[in-house]
Structures are given as C-alpha cells and as structure tokens.
Amino acid sequence: MASSPIDMTSIAASQPVATVPAHWRDFLALTKPRVMTLVVFTALCGLLAAPGTIHPVIAFTAILCIAVAAGAAGALNQWYEADIDGMMKRTAKRPLPAGRMDRQSALHFGVGLSFFSVVLMGLATNWFAAAILAGSILFYVVIYTAWLKPRTAQNIVIGGAAGAFPPVIGWAAVTGDVTALPIALFMLIFFWTPPHFWALALFVKLDYANAGIPMLPVVSGEVATRRQIWFYTAIMAVAAMAPVLLRLTGPVYGTVAFVCTAIFAAMAFQVGHRRESDPARMLPEKRLFKFSILYLFLVFGALVVDRWLFA
Ligand code: HEM
Numbered sequence: 001m002a003s004s005p006i007d008m009t010s011i012a013a014s015q016p017v018a019t020v021p022a023h024w025r026d027f028l029a030l031t032k033p034r035v036m037t038l039v040v041f042t043a044l045c046g047l048l049a050a051p052g053t054i055h056p057v058i059a060f061t062a063i064l065c066i067a068v069a070a071g072a073a074g075a076l077n078q079w080y081e082a083d084i085d086g087m088m089k090r091t092a093k094r095p096l097p098a099g100r101m102d103r104q105s106a107l108h109f110g111v112g113l114s115f116f117s118v119v120l121m122g123l124a125t126n127w128f129a130a131a132i133l134a135g136s137i138l139f140y141v142v143i144y145t146a147w148l149k150p151r152t153a154q155n156i157v158i159g160g161a162a163g164a165f166p167p168v169i170g171w172a173a174v175t176g177d178v179t180a181l182p183i184a185l186f187m188l189i190f191f192w193t194p195p196h197f198w199a200l201a202l203f204v205k206l207d208y209a210n211a212g213i214p215m216l217p218v219v220s221g222e223v224a225t226r227r228q229i230w231f232y233t234a235i236m237a238v239a240a241m242a243p244v245l246l247r248l249t250g251p252v253y254g255t256v257a258f259v260c261t262a263i264f265a266a267m268a269f270q271v272g273h274r275r276e277s278d279p280a281r282m283l284p285e286k287r288l289f290k291f292s293i294l295y296l297f298l299v300f301g302a303l304v305v306d307r308w309l310f311a
C-alpha cells in the first residue's frame with residue numbers, strides 16, 4: 001500500500017484549537033524527552049571517546065546543543081504530523097492532537113530552538129560540528145518526517161540516519177573532524193534502527209495502518225518484517241564488531257559488544273522465525289524492542305570505559 005503524502009491544508013481544520021496558553025510540560029513533551037535520553041547519551045559517549053581535550057564547560061555546552069537540537073527536531077516532527085498523531089492511540093495524547101497547544105507555538109518553538117542550538121554549537125565548538133547538527137535536524141524533519149515517512153516502507157532505514165549522527169557530532173565537537181571510529185558508531189546506530197523500530201512496529205501495526213502510514217508490517221506484512229529484522233541485525237552485528245576488528249577499541253568494548261550483540265542476535269533470530277500476529281502475544285517482540293534500547297546504552301557506555309582505561 002502506498003500512502004499519499006500528508007495533506008497540509010486539511011491539518012489545521014482537523015486539529016482541536018487550543019484556547020489557553022500551553023503549559024511548560026507540553027513544550028517539554030514536544031521534545032520527546034524519553035527518546036532523547038539515548039540520543040544525548042550516544043552523543044556524550046562520542047564526545048568522551050574522542051581524542052584530545054575539551055574544556056568541561058564547552059563539553060557541557062556541546063551536549064546541551066545536541067539535546068536542544070534533538071528536542072527542536074522532535075517538536076518540528078510533531079508540528080508536521082499533528083494530524084496523524086491524532087489518529088494513533090500511542091500518540092493521540094500529545095500536546096497538538098490533544099488540543100493543549102496551537103501548531104504555531106510548536107513551529108516557533110522548534111524553529112527557534114533549532115537556530116539557537118546550531119549557532120551556539122558553532123560559537124562554542126566549531127562550525128563543522130554545527131553543520132552536522134543542522135544536517136541532522138533537517139534530515140529528521142525534512143527527509144524522514146515530511147518526505148519518506150508518508151511515502152515508503154524504507155522510511156526508517158534511510159531516515160534513521162538522522163538518529164545516527166549524535167555520536168559523530170559529539171566527536172566532531174572535540175576534534176573538528178570525523179575519523180574511522182565515529183563513522184563506525186554511525187554505522188552501528190544506522191543498522192540498529194531497523195530492528196529497534198520494526199520490533200515495535202510489529203505490535204503497533206494497527207495504529208500505523210489506521211493512520212495510513214506505510215510502515216513495513218503494514219505494506220509488506222509481518223513475515224517480511226520479521227525477516228528484515230533478522231537481516232539488519234546481522235549487518236548491525238558486523239558494524240558492532242568492526243571497531244574491534246579495526247583495532248579502534250579495546251577489551252572492554254570488545255567483550256561488552258560481543259556479549260550484548262550475541263543476546264541481541266538471539267532475540268532477533270527468535271523474532272525473525274516466529275509466526276505470531278496477535279499483539280497481545282508478542283512478548284519476544286516487546287522484549288527485543290526494550291533490549292535494543294539497553295543495548296545501545298551498554299555498548300556506548302563500554303566504549304567510554306574502554307577509552308578511559310586503555311587510552
Ligand atoms: C527513524 C528512526 C527511529 C524510529 C522510527 C523510532 C521510533 C520509536 C518509537 C515509535 C518509539 C516508541 C516511543 C513512543 O511511544 O514515543 C521509540 C522509542 C524509543 N526510541 Fe526510537 N526510533 C528511532 C530511532 C531511535 C534512535 C536513533 C534512538 C536513540 C539513539 C532511539 C531511542 C529510543 C528510546 C530510548 C525509546 C524509548 C522511549 C521510552 O522509554 O518511551 N530511537 N522509538
């Protein structure tokens with residue numbers, strides 16, 4: 001099924017109109033804070049793993065800029081998708097579809113924070129890091145949200161690149177360049193994203209179908225999605241071990257990455273070979289989704305421990 005792109009003219013008419021100014025909690029919700037914890041963590045690890053020194057105040061400012069930029073991108077994503085968020089159980093209570101905030105405020109908030117974060121990053125660290133930061137916001141909002149998400153089931157494979165940039169930005173904030181290790185970290189998150197998201201998409205498939213979003217389980221079915229989860233996990237495993245094979249990291253990363261990737265692969269294998277379409281019985285899929293998040297925390301954490309112990 002190919003869904004048509006979002007009809008922007010119908011959005012304003014279909015949204016409840018906010019009559020009172022939004023609460024600060026609603027502005028916070030626009031930034032998707034829970035998802036962003038891992039975005040910020042991977043950025044921090046990229047920064048801490050980079051060679052060279054950075055003043056703690058500058059390091060803090062760089063991470064703040066990445067957090068603010070990610071939040072701004074989340075706000076712009078919700079500004080653009082207010083109508084489809086209103087059609088999905090998982091997202092219907094967000095500030096815009098629930099009518100607690102007007103779309104104009106979300107747009108101003110997102111654009112303002114985007115400019116603020118990029119300019120501050122450029123002034124505090126370097127303009128190379130600021131340019132990648134700006135590129136990540138544009139990639140998530142324009143390439144993923146507006147272009148790919150409503151059009152193709154490959155949306156998250158290509159669009160997922162946006163979420164792979166944070167460790168590269170953290171690294172570039174220190175060094176002003178990008179070398180093999182940050183590229184390997186980018187690849188790891190890039191190939192991690194399909195199993196992360198499709199495990200979840202399997203058990204919220206109906207939400208996406210109702211909203212007309214062409215996510216893989218809706219378009220190609222569950223069997224194909226399960227096969228793709230397993231396929232991308234295999235590539236992710238190669239990406240996870242690449243820093244070890246290239247001798248870019250030490251024994252802590254090597255051990256943690258090997259063990260965690262083996263667990264991830266075992267879970268993905270199980271999900272890949274199951275035939276179950278009742279969301280209520282999709283415990284292995286839910287477990288894989290949850291573990292995918294823990295996985296990145298552990299592997300990126302190990303990278304930093306490694307660099308500190310054996311640098
Ligand atoms: C295009 C790529 C991605 C898609 C489509 C995606 C999608 C999702 C969705 C739909 C959820 C459910 C959370 C909710 O209900 O709002 C989720 C949760 C989460 N995602 Fe992703 N994700 C992507 C990439 C990433 C990246 C790159 C990271 C971080 C590195 C990340 C970290 C998380 C975390 C930490 C949660 C759990 C949030 C919670 O506790 O509720 N995701 N993701």
Ligand SMILES: CC(C)=CCC/C(C)=C/CC/C(C)=C/COP(=O)(O)OP(=O)(O)O
Pocket residue numbers: 032035039066069070073074077091133136137140149162163166
């Ligand atoms: C520095 C910077 C700009 C980083 C950006 C990080 C980034 C793009 C993370 C992507 C994670 C995310 C919230 C995906 C949700 O996709 P979705 O919008 O399809 O999910 P939804 O259905 O919950 O809205």
